[in-house]
Amino acid sequence: xxxxxxxxxxxxxxxxxxxxxxxxxxxxxxxxxxxxxxxxxxxxxxxxxxxxxxxxxxxxxxxxxxxxxxxxxxxxxxxxxxxxxxxxxxxxxxxxxxxxxxxxxxxxxxxxxxxxxxxxxxxxxxxxxxxxxxxxxxxxxxxxxxxxxxxxxxxxxxxxxxxxxxxxxxxxxxxxxxxxxxxxxxxxxxxxxxxxxxxxxxxxxxxxxxxxxxxxxxxxxxxxxxxxxxxxxxxxxxxxxxxxxxxxxxxxxxxxxxxxxxxxxxxxxxxxxxxxxxxxxxxxxxxxxxxxxxxxxxxxxxxxxxxxxxxxxxxxxxxxxxxxxxxxxxxxxxxxxxxxxxxxxxxxxxxxxxxxxxxxxxxxxxxxxxxxxxxxxxxxxxxxxxxxxxxxxxxxxxxxxxxxxxxxxxxxxxxxxxxxxxxxxxxxxxxxxxxxxxxxxxxxxxxxxxxxxxxxxxxxxxxxxxxxxxxxxxxxxxxxxxxxxxxxxxxxxxxxxxx
Amino acid sequence: xxxxxxxxxxxxxxxxxxxxxxxxxxxxxxxxxxxxxxxxxxxxxxxxxxxxxxxxxxxxxxxxxxxxxxxxxxxxxxxxxxxxxxxxxxxxxxxxxxxxxxxxxxxxxxxxxxxxxxxxxxxxxxxxxxxxxxxxxxxxxxxxxxxxxxxxxxxxxxxxxxxxxxxxxxxxxxxxxxxxxxxxxxxxxxxxxxxxxxxxxxxxxxxxxxxxxxxxxxxxxxxxxxxxxxxxxxxxxxxxxxxxxxxxxxxxxxxxxxxxxxxxxxxxxxxxxxxxxxxxxxxxxxxxxxxxxxxxxxxxxxxxxxxxxxxxxxxxxxxxxxxxxxxxxxxxxxxxxxxxxxxxxxxxxxxxxxxxxxxxxxxxxxxxxxxxxxxxxxxxxxxxxxxxxxxxxxxxxxxxxxxxxxxxxxxxxxxxxxxxxxxxxxxxxxxxxxxxxxxxxxxxxxxxxxxxxxxxxxxxxxx
Numbered sequence: 001x002x003x004x005x006x007x008x009x010x011x012x013x014x015x016x017x018x019x020x021x022x023x024x025x026x027x028x029x030x031x032x033x034x035x036x037x038x039x040x041x042x043x044x045x046x047x048x049x050x051x052x053x054x055x056x057x058x059x060x061x062x063x064x065x066x067x068x069x070x071x072x073x074x075x076x077x078x079x080x081x082x083x084x085x086x087x088x089x090x091x092x093x094x095x096x097x098x099x100x101x102x103x104x105x106x107x108x109x110x111x112x113x114x115x116x117x118x119x120x121x122x123x124x125x126x127x128x129x130x131x132x133x134x135x136x137x138x139x140x141x142x143x144x145x146x147x148x149x150x151x152x153x154x155x156x157x158x159x160x161x162x163x164x165x166x167x168x169x170x171x172x173x174x175x176x177x178x179x180x181x182x183x184x185x186x187x188x189x190x191x192x193x194x195x196x197x198x199x200x201x202x203x204x205x206x207x208x209x210x211x212x213x214x215x216x217x218x219x220x221x222x223x224x225x226x227x228x229x230x231x232x233x234x235x236x237x238x239x240x241x242x243x244x245x246x247x248x249x250x251x252x253x254x255x256x257x258x259x260x261x262x263x264x265x266x267x268x269x270x271x272x273x274x275x276x277x278x279x280x281x282x283x284x285x286x287x288x289x290x291x292x293x294x295x296x297x298x299x300x301x302x303x304x305x306x307x308x309x310x311x312x313x314x315x316x317x318x319x320x321x322x323x324x325x326x327x328x329x330x331x332x333x334x335x336x337x338x339x340x341x342x343x344x345x346x347x348x349x350x351x352x353x354x355x356x357x358x359x360x361x362x363x364x365x366x367x368x369x370x371x372x373x374x375x376x377x378x379x380x381x382x383x384x385x386x387x388x389x390x391x392x393x394x395x396x397x398x399x400x401x402x403x404x405x406x407x408x409x410x411x412x413x414x415x416x417x418x419x420x421x422x423x424x425x426x427x428x429x430x431x432x433x434x435x436x437x438x439x440x441x442x443x444x445x446x447x448x449x450x451x452x453x454x455x456x457x458x459x460x461x462x463x464x465x466x467x468x469x470x471x472x473x474x475x476x477x478x479x480x481x482x483x484x485x486x487x488x489x490x491x492x493x494x495x496x497x498x499x
Numbered sequence: 500x501x502x503x504x505x506x507x508x509x510x511x512x513x514x515x516x517x518x519x520x521x522x523x524x525x526x527x528x529x530x531x532x533x534x535x536x537x538x539x540x541x542x543x544x545x546x547x548x549x550x551x552x553x554x555x556x557x558x559x560x561x562x563x564x565x566x567x568x569x570x571x572x573x574x575x576x577x578x579x580x581x582x583x584x585x586x587x588x589x590x591x592x593x594x595x596x597x598x599x600x601x602x603x604x605x606x607x608x609x610x611x612x613x614x615x616x617x618x619x620x621x622x623x624x625x626x627x628x629x630x631x632x633x634x635x636x637x638x639x640x641x642x643x644x645x646x647x648x649x650x651x652x653x654x655x656x657x658x659x660x661x662x663x664x665x666x667x668x669x670x671x672x673x674x675x676x677x678x679x680x681x682x683x684x685x686x687x688x689x690x691x692x693x694x695x696x697x698x699x700x701x702x703x704x705x706x707x708x709x710x711x712x713x714x715x716x717x718x719x720x721x722x723x724x725x726x727x728x729x730x731x732x733x734x735x736x737x738x739x740x741x742x743x744x745x746x747x748x749x750x751x752x753x754x755x756x757x758x759x760x761x762x763x764x765x766x767x768x769x770x771x772x773x774x775x776x777x778x779x780x781x782x783x784x785x786x787x788x789x790x791x792x793x794x795x796x797x798x799x800x801x802x803x804x805x806x807x808x809x810x811x812x813x814x815x816x817x818x819x820x821x822x823x824x825x826x827x828x829x830x831x832x833x834x835x836x837x838x839x840x841x842x843x844x845x846x847x848x849x850x851x852x853x854x855x856x857x858x859x860x861x862x863x864x865x866x867x868x869x870x871x872x873x874x875x876x877x878x879x880x881x882x883x884x885x886x887x888x889x890x891x892x893x894x895x896x897x898x899x900x901x902x903x904x905x906x907x908x909x910x911x912x913x914x915x916x917x918x919x920x921x922x923x924x925x926x927x928x929x930x931x932x933x934x935x936x937x938x939x940x941x942x943x944x945x946x947x948x949x950x951x952x953x954x955x956x957x958x959x960x961x962x
Contacts (some may be wrong), residue, residue: 146696196720207715207716208651212705235625276687358830
């Protein structure tokens with residue numbers, strides 16, 4: 001077996017686990033996945049997919065390796081990525097060519113016919129500015145960044161970058177790209193802000209405070225327009241502006257029209273833009289927070305999700321009891337895959353009872369309640385009452401008074417998710433950590449979730465569990481993310497069953 | 500002091516004189532301390548979007564109001580004209596204005612535009628914020644120090660520019676945080692199914708290289724108590740470099756106390772001491788003691804480490820959750836009372852043993868709200884507003900804290916050590932939300948406290 005062929009039929013080494021479904025457990029060193037911060041539930045990680053060998057199956061790209069998918073759910077071999085230590089990032093074009101970036105230099109590589117290495121697909125090409133801009137340092141190595149996009153409609157991916165000058169387009173020219181990028185959309189200039197309050201007294205502690213910059217924007221390049229959303233602090237609150245630049249194509253040239261500006265009403269500073277409807281022209285806004293109890297019962301706080309429709313000054317408030325200590329799950333997710341963000345409030349806590357029953361529960365109890373409330377977004381917004389609600393039980397590894405590890409998991413928001421579609425029916429399913437050492441998957445539909453799990457997976461106590469499609473077959477897998485220094489991630493590859 | 504006089508003094512409130520200052524409900528405000536009358540003592544100033552209210556001596560009955568010029572970004576209270584009477588200086592997008600701080604009860608004089616300066620690029624926040632604008636350098640007249648056009652410019656009161664220094668990301672910097680430009684691609688896209696998306700961020704702040712007699716505040720605060728306790732929960736027991744630490748000597752220095760909360764289900768702490776021993780003929784080498792276990796969680800100092808016995812060595816403050824005999828009855832009563840028993844203790848450092856004392860020098864039992872205990876499971880303390888300072892001016896360090904939202908208790912030190920009974924408990928009509936200042940307002944060696952409450956401000960002024 002060759003060096004690159006040490007790629008493993010890792011599935012063979014996997015441990016079979018499960019009830020109704022067969023799956024394989026695979027170690028994937030270097031993989032990490034987790035939920036991104038913010039009100040929108042979004043799994044992030046250092047993995048991506050591309051069909052590198054034109055076999056119609058998505059291969060797995062990590063930070064240093066490509067894992068080639070076989071006929072089954074797993075992979076047949078893994079191949080180190082080309083480019084070496086100088087690589088900043090990479091992307092894959094629609095022809096399966098892997099473009100490696102180092103500063104302003106790009107080189108294209110194609111998977112060799114024997115699938116044991118890489119062959120140059122192009123000569124090295126240079127552009128005038130660094131492609132990736134400055135990015136935060138990565139711990140592991142390079143990572144995939146999306147910068148290839150067919151902007152001029154010639155069925156070839158162009159190079160699209162964001163630099164301090166703005167959104168730049170480098171047209172694909174044969175095997176390379178135009179060296180000079182055309183600025184399609186400028187970025188607003190950052191404004192100065194005094195980030196720290198100064199000390200005026202006592203005299204010995206007076207020190208000048210100099211302003212810094214604080215500017216953030218989200219840039220989206222689509223087929224028809226470039227959208228830029230940015231917020232500015234004001235005395236009344238945060239004002240968000242959406243700039244929309246229409247894209248015009250003439251032959252193989254692309255230019256943008258005059259931007260239209262849409263500035264919304266002032267919002268609380270922790271409200272952030274969310275795209276409530278996919279392909280909408282402007283975003284809505286949302287924030288998530290915990291509201292103190294007003295009942296006088298300690299621990300009876302509320303999880304609150306507040307949503308503003310685009311351009312609206314008043315918000316829709318979703319509220320469910322949620323004791324302090326338990327993490328707030330990101331509540332906005334498109335769980336029925338209709339392109340609209342539904343509201344999913346998941347709360348974890350002890351059953352709400354009287355003082356004596358609560359004391360008994362603290363002393364001898366062994367369970368927490370997970371409450372799920374779902375509001376499906378419709379064309380006109382959200383329904384008044386939840387579309388469905390559900391209660392589940394998770395079992396603690398010790399009574400609450402002894403601070404079991406499951407409470408720690410609850411505090412980190414790792415007990416439940418309604419995010420991954422495990423059976424391919426287009427609806428997210430419930431993944432629930434029922435015990436410290438076991439997660440169970442319940443299939444869900446428009447009316448709620450099944451009472452019997454479709455499969456269960458054993459996990460280690462220190463592992464976090466994240467639903468994510470790792471092998472690119474369109475079905476969510478169960479990623480077991482270890483604690484830092486706890487060995488490689490393990491993935492339970494589901495094989496899907498419309499049942 | 501005769502017995503009757505002592506009794507009256509105790510009944511009147513031994514330590515603090517409490518005052519509550521209401522603020523405009525629903526209006527954002529900023530609070531700062533300032534020398535309002537040129538006495539060198541600290542007064543209190545509250546800025547609202549449209550005005551500044553000054554409380555001389557931090558007293559609610561000694562008040563004066565100054566309306567801000569329209570578009571005020573930042574303000575300072577200082578003596579720019581050096582006439583012995585402080586002025587309020589307000590910086591707008593195009594001018595620096597000045598007016599004398601009014602006398603209590605009197606109307607403010609009108610604003611004088613000192614000179615034009617362009618600050619258009621500065622974001623106006625909800626409230627004008629306090630920022631030192633007046634710079635006093637040794638042996639030189641006071642100047643206004645303003646950032647305009649990417650440079651720090653020094654102006655005489657008549658607007659004459661005397662010096663300018665480059666600032667910003669392109670200028671030489673002693674320290675900088677953030678990056679002038681970061682673009683990170685986001686996947687999967689949020690807006691369109693096949694869109695390319697980025698998040699662009701231009702966050703940068705820094706300290707430029709300036710002459711040594713121009714003090715510039717750091718862009719980042721030192722780690723807070725919550726951050727240190729978070730580090731103590733997540734540190735690696737085998738790697739002392741990951742343990743949080745505070746100075747072993749009350750006057751600073753390089754020797755450190757390292758602490759860690761072991762993940763064994765207890766509320767104990769592991770403590771190690773790193774000292775530098777002078778040995779004849781050898782280089783000084785820092786040595787790390789073995790880890791010792793203490794029954795409670797180390798409370799890291801908020802700023803200066805506490806030294807209760809004034810021996811120059813920092814002492815250890817611990818909290819522990821008393822674990823009562825758990826029965827349904829005790830827990831039911833706990834839930835009904837909504838409090839949880841907590842114990843605070845002080846362990847003195849024993850240099851000869853190179854360790855803190857095994858037995859506590861001082862301890863007190865408290866009953867804190869259950870909610871605070873729940874929050875203590877994360878990274879907060881189960882008590883609030885803990886201050887170790889000299890409140891009564893006797894030169895010894897005292898302890899003050901809240902064990903309930905509307906009260907503040909103080910345990911004063913005596914020559915025999917900290918008293919076991921509180922020296923004073925102040926009960927307020929509002930809940931104390933945030934300790935803003937613990938400062939010696941009168942410059943008499945007594946620390947006063949300023950809080951933000953749910954209704955306004957509370958000042959516990961040291962007598």
